[in-house]
Amino acid sequence: MSGLPTSGVWHGPGRVNLIGEHTDYNDGLVLPFALPQGITAEASRRDDGILELHSNGQSATVPLDGLAPGSVQGWAAYAAGVAGALREAGHPVGGATLRYSSDVPSGSGLSSSAALECVTAVALNDMYGLGLSAKELVPFAQRAENAYAGVPTGVLDQSASLLCTAEHALLLDVRSGLSSQIPLELGGFRILIVDTRVHHALGDGKYGERRAECEEAARLLGVPALRDVRNLGEALGRLKDPVLRRRVKHVVTENHRVEATVGLLRAGAIAEVGALLNASHLSLRDDYQVSWPEADFTVEAAVRAGARGGRMVGGGFGGSVILLTRADTLDTVRDAVTARFATAGRPAPDYLVATAAPGARRLS
Ligand code: GAF
Numbered sequence: 001m002s003g004l005p006t007s008g009v010w011h012g013p014g015r016v017n018l019i020g021e022h023t024d025y026n027d028g029l030v031l032p033f034a035l036p037q038g039i040t041a042e043a044s045r046r047d048d049g050i051l052e053l054h055s056n057g058q059s060a061t062v063p064l065d066g067l068a069p070g071s072v073q074g075w076a077a078y079a080a081g082v083a084g085a086l087r088e089a090g091h092p093v094g095g096a097t098l099r100y101s102s103d104v105p106s107g108s109g110l111s112s113s114a115a116l117e118c119v120t121a122v123a124l125n126d127m128y129g130l131g132l133s134a135k136e137l138v139p140f141a142q143r144a145e146n147a148y149a150g151v152p153t154g155v156l157d158q159s160a161s162l163l164c165t166a167e168h169a170l171l172l173d174v175r176s177g178l179s180s181q182i183p184l185e186l187g188g189f190r191i192l193i194v195d196t197r198v199h200h201a202l203g204d205g206k207y208g209e210r211r212a213e214c215e216e217a218a219r220l221l222g223v224p225a226l227r228d229v230r231n232l233g234e235a236l237g238r239l240k241d242p243v244l245r246r247r248v249k250h251v252v253t254e255n256h257r258v259e260a261t262v263g264l265l266r267a268g269a270i271a272e273v274g275a276l277l278n279a280s281h282l283s284l285r286d287d288y289q290v291s292w293p294e295a296d297f298t299v300e301a302a303v304r305a306g307a308r309g310g311r312m313v314g315g316g317f318g319g320s321v322i323l324l325t326r327a328d329t330l331d332t333v334r335d336a337v338t339a340r341f342a343t344a345g346r347p348a349p350d351y352l353v354a355t356a357a358p359g360a361r362r363l364s
Contacts, residue, residue, distance in 0.1 A: 004129045005362070007044035012119030012360040014038045014104035015111045015160035016193060016313050016322055018169050019280050020258040022288055024154030026214050026251045027175040027225035029258040032156060033184055033356040034164035037104040039115040040363070043123040046095040053079050055100040064095060069147040078113050081148025082120040085140040091130050098123065105350070107199040109319020113149065114157035117141035118360040121162070126362055134162040134359060135177075152208050153315075164359045171262055175227060182265050184356045189270050189308070190330055192323045194337060195350040196294035200318030207315050210290065214251060217244040226251040250287040254280060274308025274324045281311035290316025297340050298323070298349070305329070305336030322354065
């Protein structure tokens with residue numbers, strides 16, 4: 001145990017996905033970046049086999065013996081699940097006390113759950129000297145979410161929280177697991193996050209329904225995943241179900257939009273990314289059908305007020321929108337969106353100017 005930190009402070013960031021939505025579980029491409037906002041854990045190791053978790057005035061005491069999928073409920077399952085997944089794989093994780101504090105709102109589509117998993121993963125990895133790399137921690141955080149919390153997500157959020165670096169977006173090819181860091185040079189532009197304050201939950205069935213539709217379409221097309229569709233026109237011609245045709249169209253075109261965005265970022269052409277964000281939003285609204293009214297009118301009002309583009313982020317049915325806008329039109333765009341919410345009789349949204357921050361790590 002010598003040389004290992006037995007206590008300290010760790011941080012797991014939330015994320016926004018610049019583009020590449022609902023592509024991860026189709027073996028495709030995603031392009032997220034980590035936010036400075038996230039979950040911080042004050043943690044200390046203890047050797048009595050107990051995980052003691054504290055967050056937001058709530059506490060959970062989890063005996064590690066007997067920890068299994070389904071044995072812990074609610075928010076604590078996301079954290080305890082990481083310890084459970086590590087132990088299942090034979091990693092010698094004993095007890096710990098973790099006190100979490102968060103500045104990323106839950107249900108806002110900014111991945112507070114992945115932040116919770118990933119801060120727990122890095123803290124346990126360091127305190128127990130497991131020697132796992134950030135990339136090696138990703139499947140444990142994902143298993144916590146899928147098996148222990150029972151939410152059937154892909155790997156986007158955990159990869160973003162663990163693998164992102166400051167001032168870069170992470171281009172991840174989910175099938176190969178290969179990733180590259182793409183400089184996110186905004187120049188005179190800003191990315192504004194609009195939390196529409198419509199609560200989103202991935203466990204409510206609609207997310208799982210989309211996944212099942214994609215799997216069914218891939219099966220009918222005879223490909224391992226929708227990532228493998230080479231000729232969209234031909235694939236659409238072979239599918240009879242109009243719903244499945246829409247889902248396929250979104251996934252195939254969204255993967256291309258990720259590649260196009262990366263090309264534009266590499267060319268220093270951030271302004272041109274706006275059109276791809278708009279196209280992604282329309283595809284998520286009309287073909288994937290996961291948008292919600294507040295997201296739609298946010299993008300419309302922002303573009304009318306001068307934003308270059310915008311789109312809903314995350315699983316959908318609530319959460320946040322990102323807008324790409326010139327720094328000198330930020331206030332105009334924000335005011336136009338706020339006014340649009342008032343016209344619709346909705347409570348004003350919350351705003352955050354996004355910057356690309358480092359992934360999960362020890363702070364002290
Ligand atoms: C949620 C999921 F957790 C991700 O895995 C991803 O599928 C995303 O929705 C949609 O792109 O954030």
